[in-house]
Amino acid sequence: MNPFATLARLVDEAPRRALLLLAALVAVLLVAPVALDRYLLSVFFLIFWFATVGQAWNIMMGFCGQLSLGHALYVGLGGYVGALLWVKFGISPAIAIVPAMLVAMAFGAVIGWLGFRFGIEGVYFALLTIAFAEVARIGFDNWSFVGGAAGFFIPVSAAASPVNLRGGPMLFYYVALAMMIIAFILCAALRRSRLGHAWLAVREDAEAARALGIDVFRAKMAAVVISAAMTAVAGVVYGFYQNNLFPSQTFDIARSIEMILAPIIGGLGTLFGPILGAFILTPLGQILIALVEKIAGRAIPGVNLVFYGAALMVIIWFTPNGVWPWLKKKLGIPEGRE
Amino acid sequence: MLFVHDIDVFHGDAQALDKVSLEVPERAIVAIVGANGAGKTSLIRTIAGMHRPAAGTIRFKDRDITGLPSHEVCDLGIGQVAEGRQVFPSLSVAENLAMGAMIPRARRHKARNIERVYAMFPRLLERAGQAAGTLSGGEQQMLAIGRCLMGEPELVMFDEPSLGLAPTIVQDVLRTIRDLAEGGLTCLLVEQNVAVSLRLASRGYVLENGRVTLTGTGAELLADDGVRKAYLGM
Numbered sequence: 001m002n003p004f005a006t007l008a009r010l011v012d013e014a015p016r017r018a019l020l021l022l023a024a025l026v027a028v029l030l031v032a033p034v035a036l037d038r039y040l041l042s043v044f045f046l047i048f049w050f051a052t053v054g055q056a057w058n059i060m061m062g063f064c065g066q067l068s069l070g071h072a073l074y075v076g077l078g079g080y081v082g083a084l085l086w087v088k089f090g091i092s093p094a095i096a097i098v099p100a101m102l103v104a105m106a107f108g109a110v111i112g113w114l115g116f117r118f119g120i121e122g123v124y125f126a127l128l129t130i131a132f133a134e135v136a137r138i139g140f141d142n143w144s145f146v147g148g149a150a151g152f153f154i155p156v157s158a159a160a161s162p163v164n165l166r167g168g169p170m171l172f173y174y175v176a177l178a179m180m181i182i183a184f185i186l187c188a189a190l191r192r193s194r195l196g197h198a199w200l201a202v203r204e205d206a207e208a209a210r211a212l213g214i215d216v217f218r219a220k221m222a223a224v225v226i227s228a229a230m231t232a233v234a235g236v237v238y239g240f241y242q243n244n245l246f247p248s249q250t251f252d253i254a255r256s257i258e259m260i261l262a263p264i265i266g267g268l269g270t271l272f273g274p275i276l277g278a279f280i281l282t283p284l285g286q287i288l289i290a291l292v293e294k295i296a297g298r299a300i301p302g303v304n305l306v307f308y309g310a311a312l313m314v315i316i317w318f319t320p321n322g323v324w325p326w327l328k329k330k331l332g333i334p335e336g337r338e
Numbered sequence: 339m340l341f342v343h344d345i346d347v348f349h350g351d352a353q354a355l356d357k358v359s360l361e362v363p364e365r366a367i368v369a370i371v372g373a374n375g376a377g378k379t380s381l382i383r384t385i386a387g388m389h390r391p392a393a394g395t396i397r398f399k400d401r402d403i404t405g406l407p408s409h410e411v412c413d414l415g416i417g418q419v420a421e422g423r424q425v426f427p428s429l430s431v432a433e434n435l436a437m438g439a440m441i442p443r444a445r446r447h448k449a450r451n452i453e454r455v456y457a458m459f460p461r462l463l464e465r466a467g468q469a470a471g472t473l474s475g476g477e478q479q480m481l482a483i484g485r486c487l488m489g490e491p492e493l494v495m496f497d498e499p500s501l502g503l504a505p506t507i508v509q510d511v512l513r514t515i516r517d518l519a520e521g522g523l524t525c526l527l528v529e530q531n532v533a534v535s536l537r538l539a540s541r542g543y544v545l546e547n548g549r550v551t552l553t554g555t556g557a558e559l560l561a562d563d564g565v566r567k568a569y570l571g572m
Contacts, residue, residue: 194440201426201437208424210388213412213441213489 006189013192029177033170041169045241047282048176049234054262054274055183056230061260062269063191064223065203067122070111070129072255073136074104074228078235079245080146083154086164086240093165093236100236101229107132108228112221130253137251151246154239165240172241179237180275183230188271195222203269254305261308265315267322276324280315281308339364339524340385340416340493345394347377347384347548354380356548357394361541362493367515367525369539369556371532371569377548378528379421382495385526386418387411398493413441417491421498423482427471431462434470434481438488447490455484458514476507483514494518495526500534512538532569536560 060066081100085091111132115125141149160167190196198219201209210216239245266277285304292303319326340362347355355377362368370378383389385396387408396404403411426434435455439448456463459480470481486494500508512534519525529535536542536556544552559565
């Protein structure tokens with residue numbers, strides 16, 4: 001598959017107006033930082049970041065129908081691999097994303113193999129993904145080489161160095177924006193590929209897909225491994241953004257849940273869903289955190305998750321398939337097109 | 339074309355097939371009849387590579403295919419129209435058909451085959467953009483057959499194609515199968531509708547409790563007292 005030819009085809013297939021709109025949107029996001037302060041830059045970073053991991057998770061659940069509730073595992077693995085290689089060996093995160101992806105892919109492959117080879121499906125597969133994230137949390141908690149429960153810290157350096165992900169919120173804004181755009185294009189290309197069609201068949205009816213000669217096991221494995229790799233890249237960026245990694249936060253199930261809300265609210269299996277969902281949820285969550293701080297005089301941890309739960313209920317109540325499919329209908333975009 | 343020799347299949351501890359042998363000659367329609375739970379679906383799924391037989395061999399076009407995974411079996415030219423139609427409900431008719439052409443052997447002639455299917459079932463062309471779940475039972479069966487043909491099979495195994503369809507539609511489906519056979523396709527037909535399927539078939543096998551208890555030409559089986567009593571209520 002020639003990536004340029006694929007890109008050209010994608011551009012070719014999209015309606016002109018939609019392309020112009022998308023280009024305008026990207027242009028606005030590119031120049032937006034001039035008008036944003038540090039706080040808003042960090043909010044946008046979170047939006048882009050959640051849109052990216054949402055896109056990655058959506059490959060598994062939205063495209064292939066495999067529920068993962070342990071995606072924090074891949075964030076953590078990516079984060080730790082990137083941070084360790086930088087701090088202990090001086091390897092740039094620009095290079096470290098490769099081993100980070102490989103490690104996450106290996107874990108994804110083990111989870112997938114266990115689940116799909118032995119017919120662990122649906123909720124039981126989701127439990128398996130949770131179990132792996134939990135085991136990783138406990139393992140990293142007790143692994144002194146990476147700081148254990150006390151956390152692993154990336155030293156802050158005064159000199160900005162974009163390739164090494166050392167810099168201010170502006171740098172992370174652009175890195176995350178690039179990540180989101182690349183994830184979007186990759187998912188668009190994947191979805192129209194043969195693999196993407198196989199995923200669709202598996203999601204719709206795995207038995208029927210098998211009867212048509214589709215290698216269901218391979219399709220599911222590919223979904224897990226690709227999703228893990230994409231999430232790990234976001235994990236590397238997150239570690240460098242935070243400058244610290246605590247196993248109890250990084251691998252927390254609450255993080256896994258937070259990651260899947262945007263694609264669910266935005267629209268499972270769609271390309272714009274994870275992005276739209278992140279643009280809705282993250283700012284609302286941030287506003288709520290700020291409000292609570294004002295009213296209560298201090299931050300109450302987890303309050304945004306309570307709010308996310310409520311928002312999820314309300315949004316799913318009104319738009320059961322997510323916001324994007326609903327919006328698509330309102331905009332008069334025909335069924336079967338993004 | 340297809341030789342099944344002495345296969346045993348177990349589901350856990352329960353034996354589903356016990357030393358089953360059968361032969362499907364090229365361009366023939368072979369019917370397998372039997373009651374519910376006799377092992378008909380197990381037989382089809384085993385040939386398709388979805389169950390691994392504990393013993394015995396399966397040969398297709400002089401090649402041992404015993405234990406091959408289902409996607410490889412399919413790619414050798416054994417298609418199946420599974421029980422209960424199993425269309426992808428939220429995908430359109432056209433997308434459903436495209437799914438049938440995912441296997442390597444069928445990719446090249448996808449456009450040609452889709453035209454053939456539409457020519458055979460004009461209803462599907464009328465409803466190409468419609469979600470498959472909104473089709474009637476008969477149309478879904480047409481779609482399931484068309485989708486299978488998209489894979490360019492040489493042998494098609496039909497599992498209860500008349501199940502849950504109105505009698506007039508059943509006639510349409512069976513006529514389609516006969517037409518396909520006349521066009522050179524080899525068919526293995528599993529049916530509870532014994533009278534019709536044996537009339538259609540050049541050869542039939544009676545499956546009881548996982549064993550082949552009787553075999554002969556369709557006409558012979560139809561004339562058999564045991565068959566008449568057990569399956570035709572005569």
